[in-house]
Amino acid sequence: MKRGGLTREGWIRLAVVVAFVLAFELLCRLGVLPRTVVLPPSEMATSLWHLLETGEFTADIVSTLQDVAIASALSIALGFALGIAIHALPRLRATLEPLLASYYAIPTFMFYPVFIVVFGVSDRAIIAIAVLLSIVAMIASTLTGLDRIPRVLRKTAAIYRMGLARRALLIDLPAAAPHLFTGIKLAFAYAFIGVIASEFILSGQGIGYQIAYAYNNFENRKMYGLMLLVIIVATVANAVLDTIDRRLQSRLRR
Amino acid sequence: MTAASDGAASGVEIAPRDVHAQLRGVTRVFPLASGAGLHALGPIDLDLYHGEFFAVVGPSGCGKSTLLDVLAGLSPPTDGTATFEDKPIDGVPDGVGVVFQEDASFPWLTVRDNVAFGLRRAGVDEAEIKKRVDYAIGFMGLRDFERAYPAQLSGGMRQRVCIARTLVLQPRLILLDEPFGALDQQTRLLMGDELLRLWRETGATVLLITHALDEAAMLSDRVGVMSARPGRFIDIVETHWPRDRDSRIVSDPGFGAVTARLWEKLRVESLKLMGTRP
Ligand SMILES: Nc1ncnc2c1ncn2[C@@H]1O[C@H](COP(=O)(O)OP(=O)(O)OP(=O)(O)O)[C@@H](O)[C@H]1O
Ligand SMILES: [Mg+2]
Numbered sequence: 001m002k003r004g005g006l007t008r009e010g011w012i013r014l015a016v017v018v019a020f021v022l023a024f025e026l027l028c029r030l031g032v033l034p035r036t037v038v039l040p041p042s043e044m045a046t047s048l049w050h051l052l053e054t055g056e057f058t059a060d061i062v063s064t065l066q067d068v069a070i071a072s073a074l075s076i077a078l079g080f081a082l083g084i085a086i087h088a089l090p091r092l093r094a095t096l097e098p099l100l101a102s103y104y105a106i107p108t109f110m111f112y113p114v115f116i117v118v119f120g121v122s123d124r125a126i127i128a129i130a131v132l133l134s135i136v137a138m139i140a141s142t143l144t145g146l147d148r149i150p151r152v153l154r155k156t157a158a159i160y161r162m163g164l165a166r167r168a169l170l171i172d173l174p175a176a177a178p179h180l181f182t183g184i185k186l187a188f189a190y191a192f193i194g195v196i197a198s199e200f201i202l203s204g205q206g207i208g209y210q211i212a213y214a215y216n217n218f219e220n221r222k223m224y225g226l227m228l229l230v231i232i233v234a235t236v237a238n239a240v241l242d243t244i245d246r247r248l249q250s251r252l253r254r
Numbered sequence: 255m256t257a258a259s260d261g262a263a264s265g266v267e268i269a270p271r272d273v274h275a276q277l278r279g280v281t282r283v284f285p286l287a288s289g290a291g292l293h294a295l296g297p298i299d300l301d302l303y304h305g306e307f308f309a310v311v312g313p314s315g316c317g318k319s320t321l322l323d324v325l326a327g328l329s330p331p332t333d334g335t336a337t338f339e340d341k342p343i344d345g346v347p348d349g350v351g352v353v354f355q356e357d358a359s360f361p362w363l364t365v366r367d368n369v370a371f372g373l374r375r376a377g378v379d380e381a382e383i384k385k386r387v388d389y390a391i392g393f394m395g396l397r398d399f400e401r402a403y404p405a406q407l408s409g410g411m412r413q414r415v416c417i418a419r420t421l422v423l424q425p426r427l428i429l430l431d432e433p434f435g436a437l438d439q440q441t442r443l444l445m446g447d448e449l450l451r452l453w454r455e456t457g458a459t460v461l462l463i464t465h466a467l468d469e470a471a472m473l474s475d476r477v478g479v480m481s482a483r484p485g486r487f488i489d490i491v492e493t494h495w496p497r498d499r500d501s502r503i504v505s506d507p508g509f510g511a512v513t514a515r516l517w518e519k520l521r522v523e524s525l526k527l528m529g530t531r532p
Contacts, residue, residue: 152356158328159352160375161345174362251403252361 039224047225057210057226064195064207065233067123071130071191076184079135083142083183093143103136108194112202121202130194134187141183145176178245178252185241192234274459275302275325275343275427279334281484282320293484295320297334300478300487302427307453307460309470311520312480313527318463319355321485322429325461326352338427351425353433355463359404359415366391366400369418376423390418393448410437414445421452430462434469442466443501446473450500467520471512472503479519482526489519 006014021041027033028040039047051057086093112129119125153175157167173180199208207226214223281296295317302308312318323329324336327346336343338350360368369390373383391397394414404412417433430449434442446469453460464470470477471493479489493512495503503509 150356150358152354152358153360155323155328155352155354156358159326159346159350160372162375171360174360177362251405 036220039220041228043221044224044228047221048228051222051225051229057207060205060207060210061229063123063205064199067126067130067195067206068188068192071127071134071195072184072188074127074131075134075138075187075191078131079138079183079187080142080180082135083139083146086139087143087146100136100140108133109197109201112198116202121204123203125202126195126198126206129198130191133194134190137186137190138183141179141186142176145179145183146172148179149175174252178248181241181245181248185238185245188241189234189238192237196230272303273301274304274306275336275338276300277324277331277334277336280321280324280331280336281333282317282324282329283332291332295324295483295485296331298486302459302461305457305459306475307450307462307473309462309464309474309477310480311464311467311470311477311516312485313482313520313524314465315527316480316483316523317485318480319431322352322431322461322463325427326350326429349426350429351420351423351427352429353413353416353420353431355431355435357404357409357412357416359407359412359419361404364401364403365396365407365415368404368415369396369422371419372423386422386424387418390422393421393452394418410434410441413437424456425458427459427461430460432463432465434464434466442469443472443504447500449473454497467513467516468504471509471516472499472501477512477516479516480523482523488523489515491515 024033025040025042028035028038086096109129111132112125115125115128119128149172153171154167157171162170195206196208199206200212203209207230211223211226211230214220214226277298277300279296280298280300282294283291284294286292298321310318310321320329324331325338325343327338327343327350330344338347341347360371363371366387370383370387373386378386391400394417396411396414396418399407399411404415407415413433413435417430420428434445437445449460449462450473452458462470462473474493475495476493477491478487479491480486481488491512494508495506
C-alpha cells in the first residue's frame with residue numbers, strides 16, 4: 001500500500017463524494033430541492049463556520065464530545081474486561097452468546113424512560129444509553145480476538161515458561177490486538193450515535209439537542225450547520241481509526 | 255504403568271549416562287467429548303542419546319507432534335514416564351528448544367525482535383543478545399529482512415525465524431517439527447546442511463520430525479519409523495554416517511538402502527491409513 005498519497009480507490013472515492021456534493025448543490029440552486037426542505041452544501045458550510053465563529057454552540061459541542069469520550073472509554077474498558085471474563089467462563093458464555101448475537105436486533109433506545117427515572121435528565125442518562133449501545137460491540141470483538149489467538153502461540157509462551165500474567169501481556173494482548181482495535185472503532189461509532197440520538201430526547205444541551213431545537217423553531221441554517229458538523233466529526237474520527245486499523249491488520253495478518 | 259527401564263524396545267545397548275532423554279511406555283490418549291478417548295500415541299519406548307541426530311518419520315496423524323509435545327513437557331503422557339537429563343519431565347524442562355509445525359512467529363514483532371525474544375525474557379545482557387541474534391539471523395539467511403514483519407515474509411522464511419529464535423537460546427535438546435515443510439527441495443537440502451553444521455558445532459541432541467524420507471536418511475544417525483495411529487516405533491534404522499556429513503551423502507551407495515528400508519516400512523503404514531490392503 002502506498003504511504004502519504006491516495007490510492008487509486010481513494011481518488012475514485014473522493015471523486016464520487018465531490019460529484020455528489022456538486023450535484024446536490026446544483027439541484028438546490030436550480031430549485032429542484034426547495035430551500036425550505038434542504039440547504040445547498042455551500043450554505044451549510046458557511047452556516048457552520050458562522051456558528052463556530054460566534055461560539056454560540058461551543059458549550060454544546062464540548063458537552064457532546066465529552067459525553068462521547070466518556071461513553072467510549074467506559075464501553076471499551078468495561079467491554080474488554082467483560083469479554084475476558086466471559087471468555088474465561090465457557091458455561092456463562094454458552095448462555096450469553098445467543099443473547100449477544102441478537103443484541104443489536106433490540107432497539108436499546110426504547111429503554112430511555114428507564115434511564116431518565118434512574119439518572120434524571122442528565123449527562124449520566126445519555127452516557128448510560130450510549131454505553132449500553134456500544135459495549136456489546138467491544139465484548140464481541142474481545143471474544144473474537146481471544147478466540148483467534150493461534151494455539152501454537154500459547155504453546156510458544158509455555159516453552160518460554162511464561163506465567164499467566166506475562167503471557168496475557170506479551171502474547172495474548174498483541175495477538176488479539178487487531179480484533180480489539182476493531183472493537184474500539186465500533187464502540188466509538190456506537191457511542192457517538194448513542195450520545196447524539198439521546199440528546200434529541202433527553203437533554204437540555206449538546207449538539208443533538210440543538211439540532212432538535214433548531215428544527216422545532218424552523219432555524220434551518222443552524223440545523224444544517226450542526227448536521228454538517230456531526231458528519232465531519234464522525235467522518236474524520238472514523239477515517240483516523242480506520243487508518244490505524246488497516247495498518248494493524250496488514251501487519252498482524254498471519 | 256511404571257517405568258520399565260529394562261524393557262527398552264530400541265534394542266541398542268548403551269550405558270545409562272549416555273541417555274539424554276528417555277520415554278518408557280509413554281502413551282497419550284486425548285479425552286473426547288463423547289466420553290471415549292482418542293488413543294493418539296504409544297506405548298512408546300525411546301532412548302535419545304546425548305548428541306545424536308534422531309529423525310522421526312510416520313504417516314500423517316500418527317502422533318508425531320503429540321510425541322514432541324510430551325518431550326517438550328507441554329502435555330503429560332497419559333501413561334508411562336518421560337525423563338530429560340535424568341529428571342522426570344514435568345512442565346517444560348530447562349535446555350529444551352522447540353520449533354513447532356505451525357508458524358509460531360510473533361506477527362507484532364520484527365524478525366530481529368522475534369529472534370531476540372527468548373533472550374530478552376531470560377535477561378541476557380544486550381551485548382550478548384546482539385551477538386547471538388546477529389549470528390542466528392546470518393545463519394538462517396535472514397539478514398536482509400531483520401526489520402521486516404512476519405506478514406512480509408514467505409512461509410519458509412517465517413519458519414526460519416522460528417528456528418533462529420530457538421537456536422539463540424542454545425538448547426541442549428532441540429525438537430523440530432517439520433521445520434522445512436514450507437521450503438522447496440533445494441533450500442531444504444541446504445538448510446539441512448546448515449542444521450548439520452549447527453548440530454556438530456553445538457553438540458546438541460536433535461529430534462527432527464519430517465515427512466521427507468530423504469531428509470530423514472541424510473541428516474540422521476537414527477531414524478525412527480512410526481506406525482499409523484496410535485503411533486509406535488515399528489523400526490529404528492541406523493545410518494552409520496560420519497559425523498561430518500552433508501547433503502552430498504545422498505550419492506552414497508548406502509543412502510539408497512536406507513531410504514528403501516524406510517519406505518518399505520512406511521508404505522505399509524501409509525496404506526493402512528488410506529484404508530487399502532497392502
Ligand atoms: N489436542 C488434541 N485433542 C484431541 N485430539 C488430538 C489433539 N492433538 C492431536 N490430536 C489427535 O491425535 C492424533 C495425532 O496427532 P498429531 O498432531 O500428533 O499427528 P502428526 O503425526 O503430527 O500428524 P501430521 O504429520 O499431520 O502433523 C490425530 O488423530 C489428532 O487428531
Ligand atoms: Mg504433526
